[in-house]
Amino acid sequence: MRDHAYFDADSGAIGELETLTSQRLDTDKVPHAVEVQASVPIYDMDALRPMLEEGQRRRALMAEWAWVLGQGPGAVVLRKAYADTAPIDRATAAFEAIIAREKAAGATGADHFATAGSNDRIWNSLQKLCLEEPETFALYFGNPVLDAICEAWLGPFYQMTAQVNLVRPGGKAQSAHRDYHLGFQSAEVAARFPAHVHALSAVMTLQGAIAHCDMPLESGPTQLLPFSQLVPGGYMAYRRPEVAAYFRDHAIQLPLKKGDALFFNPALYHAAGDNVSRDINRMANLVQVSSAFGRAMEAVDRTAMCAALYPALGRLQAARRLDAAEIHAAIAAAGEGYAFPTNLDTDPPAGGLAPESQAALMARALAEGWSNEAFGAALVAQAGKRRP
Numbered sequence: 001m002r003d004h005a006y007f008d009a010d011s012g013a014i015g016e017l018e019t020l021t022s023q024r025l026d027t028d029k030v031p032h033a034v035e036v037q038a039s040v041p042i043y044d045m046d047a048l049r050p051m052l053e054e055g056q057r058r059r060a061l062m063a064e065w066a067w068v069l070g071q072g073p074g075a076v077v078l079r080k081a082y083a084d085t086a087p088i089d090r091a092t093a094a095f096e097a098i099i100a101r102e103k104a105a106g107a108t109g110a111d112h113f114a115t116a117g118s119n120d121r122i123w124n125s126l127q128k129l130c131l132e133e134p135e136t137f138a139l140y141f142g143n144p145v146l147d148a149i150c151e152a153w154l155g156p157f158y159q160m161t162a163q164v165n166l167v168r169p170g171g172k173a174q175s176a177h178r179d180y181h182l183g184f185q186s187a188e189v190a191a192r193f194p195a196h197v198h199a200l201s202a203v204m205t206l207q208g209a210i211a212h213c214d215m216p217l218e219s220g221p222t223q224l225l226p227f228s229q230l231v232p233g234g235y236m237a238y239r240r241p242e243v244a245a246y247f248r249d250h251a252i253q254l255p256l257k258k259g260d261a262l263f264f265n266p267a268l269y270h271a272a273g274d275n276v277s278r279d280i281n282r283m284a285n286l287v288q289v290s291s292a293f294g295r296a297m298e299a300v301d302r303t304a305m306c307a308a309l310y311p312a313l314g315r316l317q318a319a320r321r322l323d324a325a326e327i328h329a330a331i332a333a334a335g336e337g338y339a340f341p342t343n344l345d346t347d348p349p350a351g352g353l354a355p356e357s358q359a360a361l362m363a364r365a366l367a368e369g370w371s372n373e374a375f376g377a378a379l380v381a382q383a384g385k386r387r388p
């Protein structure tokens with residue numbers, strides 16, 4: 001057996017971590033950033049938003065983000081990812097109502113890496129928001145900045161999922177970790193996957209946090225260790241005490257404002273921070289976006305979401321409250337964007353190599369002005385054809 005084919009319990013040694021994470025970001029590498037803090041580039045999306053609609057300039061910005069997330073420090077702050085924070089406030093109100101209702105029903109709100117207590121969690125906030133308040137969903141996820149950063153790391157047809165995390169004053173930090181896929185496996189299971197699959201895990205998802213309130217340092221915004229995604233055996237290492245201690249001593253935190261977003265490589269060592277504020281209920285919507293080619297962590301009923309969302313998108317489009325790029329982003333967050341796997345007997349390729357995806361069907365129906373009933377029937381028919 002070649003010894004580099006697998007990692008073992010000692011992989012991702014502290015010396016390697018130290019060498020990789022002691023580098024500093026060269027600002028020449030991030031010409032679109034407005035500033036760099038603790039090696040993390042910060043992008044002013046108010047200034048950059050117009051670029052997203054200009055093919056070559058959009059590609060240049062996406063290429064820079066992909067480099068930062070992959071070979072660079074592994075994290076970006078998108079300042080003013082929301083030009084208008086009104087959709088965030090509407091979503092916050094919806095999430096607070098969901099939390100109150102789920103608590104009354106006895107939910108515990110624990111997450112994977114923190115103890116339950118001062119922490120409220122909404123699993124699958126994506127589907128819950130879409131089904132309960134489709135118009136709020138459309139305005140919130142109809143955001144071309146989110147679409148661009150997801151496309152930059154994952155390519156098109158990504159699968160959006162989201163979970164709300166609300167940490168009240170006194171809420172404790174998470175332990176340092178990496179995220180889905182391999183970050184959610186024990187070291188024993190991770191060791192059974194060959195080294196090349198460890199490298200694959202990091203490009204199958206993108207992790208993000210949308211700030212629903214101002215998050216000064218005392219409120220505990222995410223702690224990050226820039227460049228730690230580069231440690232090859234890191235999925236084996238993050239639980240070891242000396243690695244956790246190194247993380248505590250060297251992790252950085254960046255304050256966020258409501259409407260800012262932080263995106264990072266899922267292999268970056270990170271952890272939610274301690275909320276030592278007196279009165280800040282730190283609410284973030286954590287978006288976990290999956291490659292079209294992977295399987296997302298959460299099971300999402302995208303057919304139900306498309307049925308709920310279509311009438312709202314039709315109204316917002318007619319009232320010119322969402323432009324074409326915003327409609328595209330909202331559809332990308334809700335519908336299944338990838339045509340496979342499907343039943344090729346009953347759902348053969350339509351004039352190309354792939355059948356029409358759910359997201360493509362919704363975009364076509366909106367463009368052609370189908371009635372809600374016609375779209376609903378087509379959605380059900382499409383789901384039927386795809387069943388094995």
Ligand SMILES: [Fe+2]
Nearest residue numbers: 177178179270
């Ligand atoms: Fe995490």
